[in-house]
Structure formats: C-alpha cells, structure tokens
Amino acid sequence: MxxxxxxxxxxxxxxxxxxxxxxxxxxxxxxxxxxxxxxxxxxxxxxxxxxxxxxxxxxxxxxxxxxxxxxxxxxxxxxxxxxxxxxxxxxxxxxxxxxxxxxxxxxxxxxxxxxxxxxxxxxxxxxxxxxxxxxxxxxxxxxxxxxxxxxxxxxxxxxxxxxxxxxxxxxxxxxxxxxxxxxxxxxxxxxxxxxxxxxxxxxxxxxxxxxxxxxxxxxxxxxxxxQRPATRFVADFIGTSNQFTGTAAEGGVLVNGVVLPGQPTGGAPTGAAVLVVRPEDTRLVDEASAYVSGTVVDTQFYGGVSTVAVEVPGHGAPVLHTRPGAPEADRGAVVHISWDAAKAVVLAG
Missing domain, CATH: 3.40.50.300 (P-loop containing nucleotide triphosphate hydrolases)
Structure with missing residues (x-):
C-alpha cells in the first residue's frame, strides 16, 4: 500500500x-x-x-x-x-x-x-x-x-x-x-x-x-x-444562508430582473439556479452600491455578534445580515445590502 x-x-x-x-x-x-x-x-x-x-x-x-x-x-x-x-x-x-x-x-x-x-x-x-x-x-x-x-x-x-x-x-x-x-x-x-x-x-x-x-x-x-457547498441540500444543511432563487445568468443568478452576482462551485448551472450568501458575508451599503434593499423587521444581539433580518420585496424569507458587535440598524429602518461576488455561491436550483 x-x-x-x-x-x-x-x-x-x-x-x-x-x-x-x-x-x-x-x-x-x-x-x-x-x-x-x-x-x-x-x-x-x-x-x-x-x-x-x-x-x-x-x-x-x-x-x-x-x-x-x-x-x-x-x-x-x-x-x-x-x-x-x-x-x-x-x-x-x-x-x-x-x-x-x-x-x-x-x-x-x-x-x-x-x-x-x-x-x-x-x-x-x-x-x-x-x-x-x-x-x-x-x-x-x-x-x-x-x-x-x-x-x-x-x-x-x-x-x-x-x-x-x-x-x-x-x-x-x-x-x-x-x-x-x-x-x-x-x-x-x-x-x-x-x-x-x-x-x-x-x-x-x-x-x-x-x-x-x-x-x-x-x-x-x-x-x-x-464556504463552497456543492448542492442546495448541503447549503441548507450546513450553517445559515440567504438563498435567492432565479435563473442562471452570466456572472450570477437573475432574480426579479436583476443579476445578483456570485460564482458557481463547479460547472456553471443552466436554467433554474440559486444564489447562496452567508449572513456574515453581507454588508450594509449606500443605495447606489446595493444588490437588494428592504426594511429591517428584527434585530438580535448575542453579545459578540448581532443579526439583522431584512424584509426584501419579492423575496420569500427575510435576508439576514450578521456582523460583530451591536446591530447597525433598528427595526423599521430601510437598509441596502451588498456582498463580495467571490463569496456568493451559484448552485443548480
């Protein structure tokens, strides 16, 4: 051997x-x-x-x-x-x-x-x-x-x-x-x-x-x-993730007429696709730099980290944003969310 x-x-x-x-x-x-x-x-x-x-x-x-x-x-x-x-x-x-x-x-x-x-x-x-x-x-x-x-x-x-x-x-x-x-x-x-x-x-x-x-x-x-789940099952099972369902497009996934950027883990899927972004990989930005925008519906503070849940029009579940320390926004505030395309994963839907 x-x-x-x-x-x-x-x-x-x-x-x-x-x-x-x-x-x-x-x-x-x-x-x-x-x-x-x-x-x-x-x-x-x-x-x-x-x-x-x-x-x-x-x-x-x-x-x-x-x-x-x-x-x-x-x-x-x-x-x-x-x-x-x-x-x-x-x-x-x-x-x-x-x-x-x-x-x-x-x-x-x-x-x-x-x-x-x-x-x-x-x-x-x-x-x-x-x-x-x-x-x-x-x-x-x-x-x-x-x-x-x-x-x-x-x-x-x-x-x-x-x-x-x-x-x-x-x-x-x-x-x-x-x-x-x-x-x-x-x-x-x-x-x-x-x-x-x-x-x-x-x-x-x-x-x-x-x-x-x-x-x-x-x-x-x-x-x-x-960081690189190979299937939607793995993305669902391992950790918490934001998932945007749409159609595979050049550079990401087409959702509600907008291409949300990300990278496939293997071969690029065709047809139905999902973009997976971990909450800690999102960031709050100004409106011009945002990929999605919405209203804060909940905040949770765990001491070391905090999570903000954002209701985005046309998206079924709240989008989660996690950061070290206290929350950046209060309930009811309108916020704008972005992420690094290299940290977002495109999977077959």
Missing part, C-alpha cells in the same frame, strides 16, 4: 430495508489517522453505513476494504474495528477498570499486559483516580470517557462512534468535542463519527461526508463545506 492509499475504501455500497433505500451506491475513502464525520439528518443512511463497516449490517451490494483487504467477509469480532455505542453500554456491576479490561480479558491476554494497558488508557482519558468507581458513580462526561477508553484499549485500527456526545449536556459536550479531538491525535487511531449535529462535526472532523437520502452529497473539509 502506498502512502496515499486510504485506510478504508467504501465502493458502491447499497442497502435497502423493504421499499426503504438506506444506502444508495455510496463510495467513500477514509485516510489513516483521519477524524472523519458522517453528517446528515435522521434517516439519511449514516448509521446504516457505520453498521456496515462494523459488520452488524450486510450490504446488498458493494465492497468495504481496509488497507485493501475485504472487510465484508469477516464477522464483527474479527475486524480490527471497534464501535462505541451511543448508549455507552457500560456494565453497571463492574468498576471503571474492569469495564475497560473486559475486552482484553475476553481475548485472553496475559494479566500483566491487561493491567499495563488499562493503566495507560486510564491516564490518557484522565480517569486514573476513578478506576475503582462504578458507572452509576460517574457523571455523563466521565461515563463517555470510560466507553472511549474501553474502545481504544483494544487498539483498533478504526474506531467508529455513533452519536457519541448526544447524551451530554451542552457544556460537557463542548468539552468532550475538544477531548475527542485531542485523544484521536494522541492515540493515533482513525475515528469515524456519526452525528446529526453539524456544530459537532465541524468542530472535530478533518473531513466530513454530508449524507442525504442514502447518498453522499459532498465530502470536504469543514471550511470548504461551509
């Missing part, structure tokens, strides 16, 4: 449950030591794909390769892959260290090696002082760390995480996002996380596959997904 070969290659994987198509010809490459996220709404196929990789689901067609070797021919327990469940699935009657050691004991490893590896991983996840406690004596974040320790102590080449932070409150979840990223770098294992939370995926992943209706819509870095 050369240096650029992927660790995991998913090729043309499909899976249907009766009339419901969960996976529709999915192909993906995941690199060694990458933190990779499968992101999408409920029912998009991301958990089914995770279960196919783990061996708990058999696809109807396609191939899954690990370093070029067929994974589908191996039962789950023979794959160098570990799946950390959403529920954590800890044994309530066992201590933290016993929970972590369980998988190694099942493999029949020498007691001294088990003791050493458990001590090492307890240090890595910061739970050495809690080794003798049971799960019901731990916080949600601590239980999550135990489940993670139990998964990485077996030193899998690939760790799969199914909505790993969904049971945690917002503050702990933010802390654990940083912790997961740190651990992934420290232990040198490829992580694949399934989540419907875009903030979670954007903060942790090196690359993200956005899934919808059983298909991969786009695979990219968080920054490229946000």
């Amino acid at each position: 050369n240096a650029t070969s992927p660790l995991v290659s998913i090729r043309g994987v499909s899976r249907a449950f009766g009339d419901v198509v969960a996976l529709d010809d999915v192909s993906l490459d995941i690199q060694e030591n990458e933190f990779f996220a499968l992101l999408g709404p409920s029912g998009c196929g991301k958990t089914t794909l995770l279960r196919v990789i783990a061996g708990f689901e058999q696809p109807d067609s396609g191939a899954v390769l690990l370093s070029g070797d067929d994974l589908l021919g191996l039962p789950p327990h023979r794959r160098p892959v570990n799946l950390m469940f959403q529920s954590y699935a800890l044994f309530p009657h066992m201590s933290v260290e016993k929970n972590i050691a369980y998988g190694l004991e099942r493999e029949g490893l020498p007691k001294e090696e088990i003791r050493t590896r458990v001590a090492e991983v307890l240090t890595t996840v910061g739970l050495s002082d809690l080794a003798r406690r049971r799960p019901n004596q731990l916080s949600g974040g601590q239980r999550q760390r135990v489940a993670l320790a139990r998964a990485i102590v077996k030193r899998p080449r690939l760790l799969l995480l199914d909505e790993p932070l969904s049971a945690l409150d917002r503050k702990v979840r933010a802390e654990m996002q940083l912790e997961l990223k740190r651990l992934q770098h420290e232990v040198g294992i490829t992580f694949v996380v399934v989540t419907h939370d875009q903030e979670e995926a954007m903060s942790m992943a090196d690359r993200i596959a956005v899934m919808g209706s059983g298909r991969v819509q786009q695979v990219d870095s968080p920054i490229d997904l946000y």
Whole structure:
C-alpha cells in the first residue's frame, strides 16, 4: 500500500430495508489517522453505513476494504474495528477498570499486559483516580470517557462512534468535542463519527461526508463545506444562508430582473439556479452600491455578534445580515445590502 492509499475504501455500497433505500451506491475513502464525520439528518443512511463497516449490517451490494483487504467477509469480532455505542453500554456491576479490561480479558491476554494497558488508557482519558468507581458513580462526561477508553484499549485500527456526545449536556459536550479531538491525535487511531449535529462535526472532523437520502452529497473539509457547498441540500444543511432563487445568468443568478452576482462551485448551472450568501458575508451599503434593499423587521444581539433580518420585496424569507458587535440598524429602518461576488455561491436550483 502506498502512502496515499486510504485506510478504508467504501465502493458502491447499497442497502435497502423493504421499499426503504438506506444506502444508495455510496463510495467513500477514509485516510489513516483521519477524524472523519458522517453528517446528515435522521434517516439519511449514516448509521446504516457505520453498521456496515462494523459488520452488524450486510450490504446488498458493494465492497468495504481496509488497507485493501475485504472487510465484508469477516464477522464483527474479527475486524480490527471497534464501535462505541451511543448508549455507552457500560456494565453497571463492574468498576471503571474492569469495564475497560473486559475486552482484553475476553481475548485472553496475559494479566500483566491487561493491567499495563488499562493503566495507560486510564491516564490518557484522565480517569486514573476513578478506576475503582462504578458507572452509576460517574457523571455523563466521565461515563463517555470510560466507553472511549474501553474502545481504544483494544487498539483498533478504526474506531467508529455513533452519536457519541448526544447524551451530554451542552457544556460537557463542548468539552468532550475538544477531548475527542485531542485523544484521536494522541492515540493515533482513525475515528469515524456519526452525528446529526453539524456544530459537532465541524468542530472535530478533518473531513466530513454530508449524507442525504442514502447518498453522499459532498465530502470536504469543514471550511470548504461551509464556504463552497456543492448542492442546495448541503447549503441548507450546513450553517445559515440567504438563498435567492432565479435563473442562471452570466456572472450570477437573475432574480426579479436583476443579476445578483456570485460564482458557481463547479460547472456553471443552466436554467433554474440559486444564489447562496452567508449572513456574515453581507454588508450594509449606500443605495447606489446595493444588490437588494428592504426594511429591517428584527434585530438580535448575542453579545459578540448581532443579526439583522431584512424584509426584501419579492423575496420569500427575510435576508439576514450578521456582523460583530451591536446591530447597525433598528427595526423599521430601510437598509441596502451588498456582498463580495467571490463569496456568493451559484448552485443548480
């Protein structure tokens, strides 16, 4: 295998449950030591794909390769892959260290090696002082760390995480996002996380596959997904955006007789098109420099940033303008909006 070969290659994987198509010809490459996220709404196929990789689901067609070797021919327990469940699935009657050691004991490893590896991983996840406690004596974040320790102590080449932070409150979840990223770098294992939370995926992943209706819509870095969405689905799902629907035209999209400027992400669309502009990429200008004008219908101030909602005649939803600091305009004011054409994306409608 050369240096650029992927660790995991998913090729043309499909899976249907009766009339419901969960996976529709999915192909993906995941690199060694990458933190990779499968992101999408409920029912998009991301958990089914995770279960196919783990061996708990058999696809109807396609191939899954690990370093070029067929994974589908191996039962789950023979794959160098570990799946950390959403529920954590800890044994309530066992201590933290016993929970972590369980998988190694099942493999029949020498007691001294088990003791050493458990001590090492307890240090890595910061739970050495809690080794003798049971799960019901731990916080949600601590239980999550135990489940993670139990998964990485077996030193899998690939760790799969199914909505790993969904049971945690917002503050702990933010802390654990940083912790997961740190651990992934420290232990040198490829992580694949399934989540419907875009903030979670954007903060942790090196690359993200956005899934919808059983298909991969786009695979990219968080920054490229946000700044250069490839489809309207991705633009809708990732972040907040202003969308102007019209007809593809030279230099942008023709909306209500005016060409609003922007650039296509790939080949220029023809016919129905949509112009996508992020609220923070808009600016308030004088009337002569404006692309659209309207009346402020709402303002929101969040401390660090503020958002102004502007009702533009002929446009269905308010146009949002976000800026650092306090709002620039009050409710009822007439304002004029512009943007840099290089930061506006033209997509097929």
